[in-house]
Amino acid sequence: MSGPGSFKNQTMSKTGNRAAILECISTAGKIARVDIAKVTGINPATVTAMTSDLLEEGIVEALPDEEKQNTKRGRPQVKLCLNSKAFILAGAKISEDAITVAIIDFAGNQISEYVREGNSFSISKEQLAENLKEAISAAIANTDFYLSDISALGVGVPGYVDIASECVHWSPAISDTPTNFVKTLRSVFDFPVMLDNDVNLATLAEQRFGLGKGVSDFLVVTIEHGVGMGIVLNNNLFRGTRGLGGEFGHTKVQLNGALCRCGQRGCLEAYVADYALLREADTAFKFKTSHDLPTGQRLAALYQEAKSGNQAALSIFERAGRMLGMGLANLVNIFDPSLIIFSGERMQYDFLYEKDVLEELRKNTLDIDRPPPEVRVHKWGDLLWAKGAAAWATEYVIHQVVAKTNAC
Amino acid sequence: MSGPGSFKNQTMSKTGNRAAILECISTAGKIARVDIAKVTGINPATVTAMTSDLLEEGIVEALPDEEKQNTKRGRPQVKLCLNSKAFILAGAKISEDAITVAIIDFAGNQISEYVREGNSFSISKEQLAENLKEAISAAIANTDFYLSDISALGVGVPGYVDIASECVHWSPAISDTPTNFVKTLRSVFDFPVMLDNDVNLATLAEQRFGLGKGVSDFLVVTIEHGVGMGIVLNNNLFRGTRGLGGEFGHTKVQLNGALCRCGQRGCLEAYVADYALLREADTAFKFKTSHDLPTGQRLAALYQEAKSGNQAALSIFERAGRMLGMGLANLVNIFDPSLIIFSGERMQYDFLYEKDVLEELRKNTLDIDRPPPEVRVHKWGDLLWAKGAAAWATEYVIHQVVAKTNAC
Known part of the structure; x- marks a missing residue:
């Protein structure tokens, strides 16, 4: 997809750079500034300036790089990672007989998990939203946090979901489709909700935590x-x-x-x-x-x-x-x-x-x-799907942080 | 493919900018500097500086914008296009019973076409290369140019072509596959040759000259x-x-x-x-x-x-x-x-x-x-496929020009 025949529509506004840097750190887990510049193609000076802001805002934190500490040259290189304390995210996977919830911190570490048994397919969107709320509440009750501490929730449902229009065209989980299920969820939760097809979120889980890491x-x-x-x-x-x-x-x-x-x-x-x-x-x-x-x-x-x-x-x-x-x-x-992952x-x-x-x-x-x-x-079971959903909520927060603090 | 879930690996070196600007002009036909900046996302000041160089080098030329000439404000806006005189490109489509050739200038205008009847499928790569040379020579003989004026040739063959390894894994046109057919063509022509699957080049033709323009x-x-x-x-x-x-x-x-x-x-x-x-x-x-x-x-x-x-x-x-x-x-x-084109x-x-x-x-x-x-x-017939092949040769030259004149 490069060389002759390729023409990328490149947008490099400051917002784009900030989001690209944060997503790069999020995908890598921890990464040195010089490698952020390499991966994103953003000027190293810009990377330094922007990561300084992100460190100051507490969104990113610096870790000494253990691998490089014993080298002779200059000061020890540091790696950057998302600050785990910056945000709490939730993810949920809706399946036929259960709702599985994962609560993670901003760095992707799992804080809590909960399986609410007794879900059933083809119920009303209102009932499903209530079941979801019960499950999320139970998951957060296992932690030191409150429901109001959650910054965003990712939800994966089976079926045809158009994320742009928020429309669930058809889902075995919901009886009254087509419907804007996000609207229903918004009336139940006080934080932003991201809905997607469950398999897309499983794919995100494979990319962030599974066999697709680095591919x-x-x-x-x-x-x-x-x-x-x-x-x-x-x-x-x-x-x-x-x-x-x-x-x-x-x-x-x-x-x-x-x-x-x-x-x-x-x-x-x-x-x-x-x-x-x-x-x-x-x-x-x-x-x-x-x-x-x-x-x-x-x-x-x-x-x-x-x-x-x-x-x-x-x-x-x-x-x-x-x-x-x-x-x-x-x-x-x-x-x-080059790779096909059979997952689930x-x-x-x-x-x-x-x-x-x-x-x-x-x-x-x-x-x-x-x-x-x-x-x-x-x-693997529904938990990794739920973590994929939470990872998607993380991406949403990354874009919100960028939007909120974008000065120019 | 944008918003959460998207992470573009953006490379914005000077080479990349120059190629992106040239490809943008090539795709658009003619376009104002301000629109180049919008489409490519490259800083307007950078677009101005780089297009000045391209104008000076004779690769790009400036046209008064007829649509804007009657507006009241300031000096008339100009549009840029590739300088038609900068390079001559050839493209060929190999089919079962003919080889069709198009000669175009750098701006995509057709200079000559030629159909060499009497090709047949499953002949040796050497024979096919000779047939191609005959066809290209006949096409250029109709013009004021010589074979040596051609800057690059694009060739479309049916079959499985891996452009990275230059390997034709299988083709009904060539009897002795798998083979590096580009190597054979290089021994026959004195200019660079680009080989691809014919349908990819038909697609390029639809994008540059056909129903895919602007999609x-x-x-x-x-x-x-x-x-x-x-x-x-x-x-x-x-x-x-x-x-x-x-x-x-x-x-x-x-x-x-x-x-x-x-x-x-x-x-x-x-x-x-x-x-x-x-x-x-x-x-x-x-x-x-x-x-x-x-x-x-x-x-x-x-x-x-x-x-x-x-x-x-x-x-x-x-x-x-x-x-x-x-x-x-x-x-x-x-x-x-959103669009499927039945083509051919x-x-x-x-x-x-x-x-x-x-x-x-x-x-x-x-x-x-x-x-x-x-x-x-x-x-449409084989001629547009041949033009697609020539358009691919154009992209090759764009990348060569960029590589050759890239100072930093």
């Missing part, structure tokens, strides 16, 4: 109640040119194929998501577990069936694997990424069909003289 | 011997994070589907490209035209069959349309673009299946409360 371009694929994708291009979360891209789960793998819960046919999700696997299980053999059990338990039972050699159960995972491999191959043919809790079932996924991926991508993209699996 | 994000889809895609994101041609993305024609629309000429199964191309349509025609009914005829003529005959109501011929175009619509829907679900010569057959394409596209994309992306059709 400029990668894809995150999540499989749980649905199939999601996050796209990082040139260190940016790419949301589609109009804000609603990355709908990997609704790319079609079969003309007029299986019915998807979105109402369309042939979506990848209709072959590999939780509900698709369980639907198949219902058809193919007498599925022993009750329909009243939570999805996770039903899926675990199906997984046990497959593991103990039930051919029908095995074939369900096998087809899912092949369809997923085909869908992934399409992403590789389009993006040519369901990755525990992956090994059942991993071979099929990777084989189909290999068969369907361009065969050239270099290695295919690396595929890494990251098994 | 920051769009997709270009071409259907001819193969199915290609060009991706423009934030004014940049996106080549995939490792340089080999955008292979839309080889995204899979059917697990284990029709055999593609790439050797894989279920590629979109295997349903909608020229050879796929003709292969179907061979099977479904006695196809009247000889196999010895060029592809274009055979396709024209098939098109006539469909137009005159042959149901088998019609069903060939119908299925192609539905598969194409499904493939496009996948792009929309991933990129959420084959678009003349489009109206036969346009309804099916658009219907399938609509059925398979997210149904939200805003219009689907605009789909525009641009029918």
Whole structure:
């Protein structure tokens, strides 16, 4: 994306520099001034002046660089990091059966976590907002802080979220869509609320805390109640040119194929998501577990069936694997990424069909003289999604700080 | 891609500024200094200083702005454009039966064009280089210039081209791939040669001269011997994070589907490209035209069959349309673009299946409360591809000029 053919629309106002420096420090964790200048391309003198202001304002703090303390030359180099005490941020991940909350400080350290069990999908936006408030309040009650100390909240919901218009076009979590759910949340909380598609925030979590740390371009694929994708291009979360891209789960793998819960046919999700696997299980053999059990338990039972050699159960995972491999191959043919991260809790079932996924991926991508993209699996639960949401609240505060204190 | 979640790696060295100013002028055609500052985000004083140098060096020239001449205030505003006399550039598009060449000046005005008939696919790289030299020589012979006056040549070939390694991994045009075809071309020409996938250069042509002018994000889809895609994101041609993305024609629309000429199964191309349509025609009914005829003529005959109501011929175009619509829907679900341009010569057959394409596209994309992306059709032949190749040579020269004259 550089050299001939590239033309970046570069904006380098003071606001832009300040935000770029803060985001650079936030992404790096801790970083020397000279490296901030290198990474951002901002003049070293400007970096020095602006970080002085940020230190004085208590937004950034200086740490002696342990690695460099024993060098002979001059005074010891210091590294800068966000001042952990500057702000408290909250993040929440809404899933079918729980709301998971993380409270972090400005430097990204976790202060508290809380899981509010007993959420259910397709409830009213008002009820969901109340459930969220309960969860956040319980999470902050475990700490020395009050609800009013929170500077911003990031919330991840499954579904189609347009962050520009704040519109949730559709979500399995909310019964009354399309709706401006942020407006509802604003009436419940006294601090700013940032809403996004949960997979985008999981991607942010991978970038800040996970396998995507330090990688400029990668894809995150999540499989749980649905199939999601996050796209990082040139260190940016790419949301589609109009804000609603990355709908990997609704790319079609079969003309007029299986019915998807979105109402369309042939979506990848209709072959590999939780509900698709369980639907198949219902058809193919007498599925022993009750329909009243939570999805996770039903899926675990199906997984046990497959593991103990039930051919029908095995074939369900096998087809899912092949369809997923085909869908992934399409992403590789389009993006040519160096890294794909399979991320989320369901990755525990992956090994059942991993071979099929990777084989189909290999068969369907361009065969050239270099290695295919690396595929890494990251098994983790809702907490990291919540931390991703909190990281997004951090970015919001960074931009607010910049806006508030921008003198010129 | 801006606001929270965005972190641009901004490099603003003097080289970068000079290149950004020149590319801005090149893209705009003619533009006032104040607007250069706005578009590039470069300080107005820096723009004034740098454009003075460029004027003095004869790379840029100043034109009185006709629109502003009648305003009352002060001296008349001038607009800057690239100095047409500064450089001569050549571009070539290699297709199955011809090599098409465009010679342009530095401002993008066409000086000469030439079509060398009688090319054929899958010939040796040396033979292809000789054919190219013949074509370029014939094109320049129509002008007041000599071959040695050409500053750079852009060449578009179908296939998989990695511009970083200069490797043509596979191309229907060249028999001995993988190969460094640029190296072969360098041994034939005395000026720099830029090679790229032909669809990327068609996309550049749409951006510089066509329907993509002034649009920051769009997709270009071409259907001819193969199915290609060009991706423009934030004014940049996106080549995939490792340089080999955008292979839309080889995204899979059917697990284990029709055999593609790439050797894989279920590629979109295997349903909608020229050879796929003709292969179907061979099977479904006695196809009247000889196999010895060029592809274009055979396709024209098939098109006539469909137009005159042959149901088998019609069903060939119908299925192609539905598969194409499904493939496009996948792009929309991933990129959420505002504009898709159907580009190229084959678009003349489009109206036969346009309804099916658009219907399938609509059925398979997210149904939200805003219009689907605009789909525009641009029918043109190989000459505009060649101009796109020449525009790429222009960008190369812009970067060379910057490198050569960059004092600090």
